[in-house]
Amino acid sequence: MNQARLSAIGMAVPEKKVVNSFYETLIDTTDEWIQSRTGIKTRYHTEQDEFTSHLCVKAVQDMVERYRVNLDDVDMIIVSTVTPDQPMPSMACQVQHRLNMPRAGAFDAYAACAGFSYGVVLAKGLIAAGTHQKVLVIGADTLSKVTDFSDRTSCVLFGDGAGAVLIEAADTGNIGDCVTAANGENGPDLYISGFAETIDGQPLKMNRTIVQNGKKVFKWAVIKVAEQMRVLAEKNGLTLDQIDWFVPHSANLRIIEAICNETGFPMEKVLESIVDYGNTSSASIPIALNNGILSGKVKRGDKVMLLGFGGGLAYAGTIIVW
Numbered sequence: 184m185n186q187a188r189l190s191a192i193g194m195a196v197p198e199k200k201v202v203n204s205f206y207e208t209l210i211d212t213t214d215e216w217i218q219s220r221t222g223i224k225t226r227y228h229t230e231q232d233e234f235t236s237h238l239c240v241k242a243v244q245d246m247v248e249r250y251r252v253n254l255d256d257v258d259m260i261i262v263s264t265v266t267p268d269q270p271m272p273s274m275a276c277q278v279q280h281r282l283n284m285p286r287a288g289a290f291d292a293y294a295a296c297a298g299f300s301y302g303v304v305l306a307k308g309l310i311a312a313g314t315h316q317k318v319l320v321i322g323a324d325t326l327s328k329v330t331d332f333s334d335r336t337s338c339v340l341f342g343d344g345a346g347a348v349l350i351e352a353a354d355t356g357n358i359g360d361c362v363t364a365a366n367g368e369n370g371p372d373l374y375i376s377g378f379a380e381t382i383d384g385q386p387l388k389m390n391r392t393i394v395q396n397g398k399k400v401f402k403w404a405v406i407k408v409a410e411q412m413r414v415l416a417e418k419n420g421l422t423l424d425q426i427d428w429f430v431p432h433s434a435n436l437r438i439i440e441a442i443c444n445e446t447g448f449p450m451e452k453v454l455e456s457i458v459d460y461g462n463t464s465s466a467s468i469p470i471a472l473n474n475g476i477l478s479g480k481v482k483r484g485d486k487v488m489l490l491g492f493g494g495g496l497a498y499a500g501t502i503i504v505w
């Protein structure tokens with residue numbers, strides 16, 4: 184029973200839907216520019232008193248309602264986020280408390296848009312080591328709280344959301360070999376400036392903002408992800424045409440199209456969350472996978488390649504058999 188099986192999934196986004204015309208009132212931009220340069224039509228933003236931990240809890244509740252899974256014996260919670268409500272306590276501890284999982288250890292992992300994939304790899308490792316049996320992995324971010332709404336080159340991109348999966352020890356696993364790597368030398372191309380601030384112990388006011396060299400990140404992502412798709416397939420004894428679905432981090436639809444161009448992988452076999460949700464960082468992969476499963480596109484037995492990439496710059500991926 185040391186194999187790891189991803190068995191259930193759920194997601195959550197805030198209620199507030201933000202359409203592209205909202206940005207036309209803030210900055211010099213158009214719906215046409217945003218859609219043609221990024222693919223984004225809508226995204227969801229948290230209210231001022233709504234935070235990453237709230238989305239984490241909702242995503243897990245969605246998973247529990249749909250898959251009827253029992254959380255009583257979860258023994259580890261890993262939350263991937265770069266926008267925790269506050270630096271401490273961790274979001275994982277908040278989830279452990281609010282969803283009453285007394286047996287679970289809990290910590291946050293910090294790898295930006297690659298974080299969910301890192302979480303899956305970590306969970307698989309804990310189960311393979313035999314130290315843990317049931318791990319909850321959550322990718323959640325509220326990038327709207329660290330967005331500079333006067334920076335037109337970045338503010339249109341970001342949305343808030345969370346996705347959760349349960350990874351359990353099983354006789355037959357469904358999580359394959361993985362890649363994990365980083366190009367730390369490119370850190371200055373994508374970072375969050377400044378620090379968070381608490382006000383009279385009240386919910387945090389974020390005074391941090393995302394700063395990026397969009398063009399450099401774009402180029403790095405296309406080259407790196409195209410290369411790593413091949414590496415990941417090969418590590419799992421597969422060729423790219425044996426992959427049923429590709430779920431890259433949804434940073435920009437043009438990045439995904441360029442990766443497909445580069446590798447010859449068909450766009451019809453991509454699951455993305457960029458068009459309806461914007462760039463939701465750690466949440467983008469589980470949201471896209473969740474909706475692919477809900478819509479019936481992803482069928483039992485399908486081979487699904489997950490590949491996260493982002494701030495660090497870091498990347499990680501694996502292949503699951505749903």
Ligand code: ACO
Nearest residue numbers: 211212216295296335336397398400401434435464493494
């Ligand atoms: N509306 C209108 N015009 C704009 C906007 C806007 N919102 N933003 C930029 N422009 C202008 C630019 O000023 C430029 O004008 P100029 O030619 O007069 O100088 C022109 O449009 C083209 O700008 P580019 O930067 O070349 O646009 P590009 O096609 O590269 O798209 C973008 C910019 C969307 C940022 C793209 O580079 C991108 O998606 N990069 C990747 C970003 C990314 O993945 N970030 C991850 C962050 S999240 C994380 O990891 C936590």
